[in-house]
Amino acid sequence: MAALTEEQSMLRDQAKSWVTEQFPVQKFREMRDSGVVARFTPETWQGMIEMGWTGILVPEQYGGSGLGYLTFGVVLEEIGRQLTASPLFASAYVGATAVMLGGSDDQKQAILPKVVDGSVILTLAVDEGPRHDPAKIALKAESTGSGYQLSGNKTFVVEGMAATDFIVAASIDDDVKLLHVPASADGVSREAMSMVDSRGYANVHFDGVEVGAEAVMGDAAVLEQVLDCARAGIGAEMLGTASQAFDMTLDYLKTRVQFGQVIGSFQALGHRAAELFGQMELSRSCMEAALQGIDADADDVSELASLSKAKVGDFIHEMSNQLIQIHGGIGMTDEFDAGFYLKRARVLEAAYGNQAFHRDRYARLLGF
């Protein structure tokens, strides 16, 4: 853990006790079994709003606390540990980032306070096919003189069923723009995608949707910046999820007895745990560096974001597999929580570009 400020440490302690006492993984299980369409419970969301988490990034003038990205990461990590489901990341992290980076003063004034009070749920709609590829946006926005008309489809839209407002990446005359589109606009339709992690995603369709010229919220460069922030932030949640999987595994290694020994005394398993611990520490450094890089407005945020998403992605992939393997038969049962972590891991890996995407991007950024 990075050397945290007093404020960050307090927030971490608050987040840790809140998720473990009030919204632990058992609550996630109840939510899954209830079949609720939004894929989170109103109580969870309300609790986060009341604690001020929706305002961590938002500047004070718009009703937030402006504490920055590493601070948000501290909270995301704790949420990741217990798989606490909510639109916090989609709206108050990714959505708020897009408004802050690409929005006009009017847009910021109109939207950000509502992100903070939870009356608006934002989400970024980028992907159009099964592979993350923001360089190829097919969704078209045609100029209408007074604004734009959107036609096309988005997929794998995070919290797409609960969102009140979309920030849509659209191609306009060979350029890309981000457009703010209310979910209630004429021509917008959506259907839930039921994913392995039981969280909220949607396919969203835009059929001749009209927006005014003032809906523009930045261009391709802003999209890239927003995506880098998203990649760095989701790394924090991923590391939290993977760290919990590590702790569960370590605990099992110390308690499960076979052949008259706790299984953690077998060197093959001790070395596996040591290797996983090493991966965990190395990927933590990448994740924290990416978030600190955003806070410091560093030149190499893109490299750090790709490094983080790839390294944390590799770790959560391996860790989630070992979580099942080392738990043996019990890990295969739905009654035990391991499966939740495995399923969540793969979805988090795919979000905003998987490890292969980010290795390729990192190499390109380094000039080879």
Place this chain on the structure above:
Amino acid sequence: MSDLETFRAETKAWIEDNFPASLKGSSMGLEGESDESAKADFESWRQRLAEKGWGAPTWPTEYGGAGASDPEAKIISQEMAKQGAFNPIPLMAGMGVTMVGPTVLEYGTEEQKQKHLRGIASGEVRWCLGLSEPNAGSDLASLQTKAEADGDTFKINGQKIWTSGADISQWCGALVRTDSNAKKRDGISFVMLPMDQDGVRTKPIQLISGVSPFCETFFDDARAEKSDLLGPLNEGWSVVKRLLQHERQSQTQARPAGGGGSKPTLQEVAKGYVGTDESGALADTDLRNRLTHHLMDSQAHSLTTSRITAEARGQVKVSAAASILKNSATRIAQGKAELTMEIMGSQGIGWDGDNFSSEELDNVREWLWGKAISIYGGSYEVQNNIISKNILGLPENTQKG
């Protein structure tokens, strides 16, 4: 200006005034330089560094250091690297600056500190370490070299192996058995003895890389003063544990940039040998992927060392993350040499001669030498044992057979 900024400015100015321009950009290997004027420049640079206390800057001034804080020491090496300068003293002192000195500072008597530290900090006295034996490698505690009390001295008999630079060292720190009846780890002591005596004989070992940095060292009624016993009698195991921690620490630090940072990056080398496609990507996609893995691992490692430094500020407890650094550094160093070799193709596997560039031949030596990194200082497997037991708290196996 903050204190550190002032220190940086003063450091920069001092190096500009004192570092001989003729040595700029040369590596640390000038000890064997035959050119007389270069030799003289090198010696005067060493003397100036020693007077300034910058051979071992963090040591107290009364023992030849400069009493510098860790951030100040870092600034010194950064500013040297910027100007193509270097500190040759840690290399000249053998195991003195990195391992023996810090351990003497911690365990030594005032008399021992006065006697040994200045020679190390000035680079004038080189030290080797007699730890491993032919039958005591990873299982170091099973060592058999024996020391018997005899008046004011110990009489030492036995054989050590892998003693780096024993043939050119003036002093040796040796682990010896002083109580044969005690349990393995309880009957061991750490003594310091001069190498220039009748009872000590060394024999270099030629390695697969063609060099002989290590020796076998034979003690045949060798003598150590009783006043040169470091730490209490029969408690050498805790002394050596600390010593090996210092070793690991020195092994996880990045090597000083000899050429002032002018060396091409591995990806540039790769583009030169392999070529690129029309998009500028490396033409060999499999290599490109593995090179990316390597560069990412390397950046993750250096971010981790920075993180540990940041976390350690103001805290006495060493971060648990530090335990992973040796294996991580090992993977990166060995991986780099293997990748470089693959990139260079048939030019990368030459042994000697004019058909190969010095970079090509150097990498072959580095590749071969690098196989030792996962063996010395606690092998890769021993490191994983340490992490699983000491850091993660996994229990010992008590199964028999």
